[in-house]
Amino acid sequence: MDRTVAVAHYPEGAGHATRMLGVAQALEDAGVEVVLAGGGPGSRFIECNGYEVFRAAPVDYIGDYQEGSLGRVLTKSLPYSAKRVVDLVGWLRREEPAALVTDDMFGAMAASLTGTPVYVVTHNAASYYDAAVEQVFTWLLNRYQLSVAESFLYPAVWPPDEGDPPGVEHVPPIALDPTDSSGPDVDVGVLVVPSVYSTNFDVLAETLRTEGRDVTLVGTDAWEAVPALLPWIRAADVVVCSGYSTVMEAAVGGTPCVVYPFTDEQHGVTRVLERRGVRGFQVEHSIAHVARAVRHPPDSPSHDNGVDRVADHVVDRLA
Known part of the structure; x- marks a missing residue:
């Protein structure tokens, strides 16, 4: 072969x-x-x-x-x-x-x-x-x-x-999980992961900080690119994201996830999450509602x- x-x-x-x-x-x-x-x-x-x-x-x-x-x-x-x-x-x-x-x-x-x-x-x-x-x-x-x-x-x-x-x-669900990738050496707190098409995630991050939460916002000038995001997801208390790739990573990482969709495909995925009552995920459609969900996150998911x-x-x- x-x-x-x-x-x-x-x-x-x-x-x-x-x-x-x-x-x-x-x-x-x-x-x-x-x-x-x-x-x-x-x-x-x-x-x-x-x-x-x-x-x-x-x-x-x-x-x-x-x-x-x-x-x-x-x-x-x-x-x-x-x-x-x-x-x-x-x-x-x-x-x-x-x-x-x-x-x-x-x-x-x-x-x-x-x-x-x-x-x-x-x-x-x-x-x-x-x-x-x-x-x-x-x-x-x-x-x-x-x-x-x-x-x-x-x-x-x-x-x-x-x-x-x-x-x-x-x-x-599939996720990149390299065995030689070290985890973060800081307190991740709430990991906020925007997609290419997300908007106002900087405002969302600042809102969470004003409520006293430690927040790590992926993709800012302060964020250094890492070989894999999964170790950071595992170390986070809660993940906030839009895209399905991060949804799958949260599922594999066992971290509660609040999904804040923007594109048609993202909204479609969240409809399935809600219809099937998938454990570990909560769908919200505004910054205020995301902040409330972070205060009371869903149970942890568990997937291979x-x-x-x-x-x-x-x-x-x-x-």
Whole structure:
């Protein structure tokens, strides 16, 4: 068996990169060589962990659509999407891996064009969205991924749900958890983790401080980039976040989490959390309500890390 597996992350935000790096490290632990591709802001976290990463052309559909317009999607996102597929096709042809593991729809397209077996690892679902154009696009995307993938692995902090795409295989939440990453040497207190699309998290952090809480705000000038956020999440009393990657990390880290959503996808995820009553998570929609939830946080979650499940699934099928 060829023991090289390609791992590619979607280029929006850092969460895609960190969780796919977690999968890559689990594959390495299983005796597999990995090559990495990505692009966008998340790739610097991969490089921070000492890996080389091929940077394909980045895209930002969420930013272009939700902060811009459909016209901007047509004139910017779509042309860059074609360039990204071309870049990834060239990369796969150069590397000739036994398989590709990815949360990137363009990676799946590139794999189908090169005849590379592909394993999709993502939680995206049409049910998360309210806008018809987003629902239709995501439904078509899920159908395509299911049609080309050897497996569609669905990392979730909830049990199988009616809103999940039909045909996916549930795995536990996945998080980057390097064994050689040291924890913080300060009192973390409340760990506040904005996503790329969050707003006013500095105001939120200051509000919590005025209530006498120790607050660590990720991404400020005072924050130094770390190879993995999970040790900080484990050390925190409570996590406040918007993105699903941090939700999964809180689930794996066993830390109560208050989710403050902004994008359509984030709101969709929180609807599932509330509908299924997932332990360890509370959803709020204003700074005042987040501050109140931090004063009375939910119980701690308890989940296995799904990276080994993903790695074992891929390695077993390659063998």
